[in-house]
Amino acid sequence: MRGVLVVFACFIGCFLCLAAPVAAMERGPVTNLPLPRFVSMKASEGNVRRGPSLTHRIDWVFKRRGMPLEITAEYGHWRRVRDRDGAGGWVHYALLSGARTVLIEQDMTQVYARPDQRAQVTAAFELGVIARLGECNLDWCQVTAGGYRGWALKAQLWGVAPEELRE
Template sequence: MGAVALWFRFFNIAAFAVMIGAGAMYAQQGDEGPAIGPETNLPLPRYVSLRASEANVRRGPSLSHRIDWVFQRQSMPLQVIAEYGHWRRVIDRDGQGGWVHYRMLSGARTVVIEEPETVLRSRPEPGALENAMLEPGVVARLGDCNPEWCQLTAGGYKGWALKTALWGVSNAEIRD
């Protein structure tokens, strides 16, 4: 093997070792409870929304990493699963994602309607008055949540929808 080939092999092995070591810094999980982000001290995973109308999704946590694609839907909910410096590793409702700069994200909570014919009701009860019918793919602003229902605002309508019809809120999450 030539000197150049050995150098590239060493470089690839060293780069891989650095990536594995950095992976340990992305999240801290212990017996004491949920993972906490090393940069923000916020829980991991957690939900956020896309602040910008476009955001580059990179293969790694720096500007030198390749852009795999671009998120193009402002307010789209995303799940933060890791942190490194100013970068957040996020996934969308399809499980697709990568690294996004923190400035492209907002703490404002939104959800995506997953189920067909999701009804917004006036109260968090199955028989309550219907305020609107939401189609799959609609992005709604998230309000209060109890164990089964969440209050949403979308298209000028406000009401309660079953949590099971939404992506962007965990099943156990309660919001007041």
């Protein structure tokens, strides 16, 4: 009987460990999409406001089309976003795109033909380059920029969560 209780306790413990992350995932009240999540700037220019309406003051303007941003909240047609440096505010949803991009975080990030550091290097991207995001496994993501395509270490990119997998 004691062995059955130990097995049952282990089963319950494993179930709670697996269920906790799912239960903890927050969903946006407007879109029902996960929060936080990454998007990109659709427009070449976008006002960043102090609050979610046109009456709120413009704090600054994002001026980089394709820049990855993280949505942290939703309110009507507005999304609270933050950039790589943590600066953020409210942006109208029409200025954002679901197309995924990443920011290169390390100067001369090597891009490989396969997700393997022994593979052929196909390019090296400078710090601050915006690349289109493709597939991702636990450690690598496929990126495209300037006509070059390959795999980069996920740790050298901003705009993709460390645990995120993409097909």
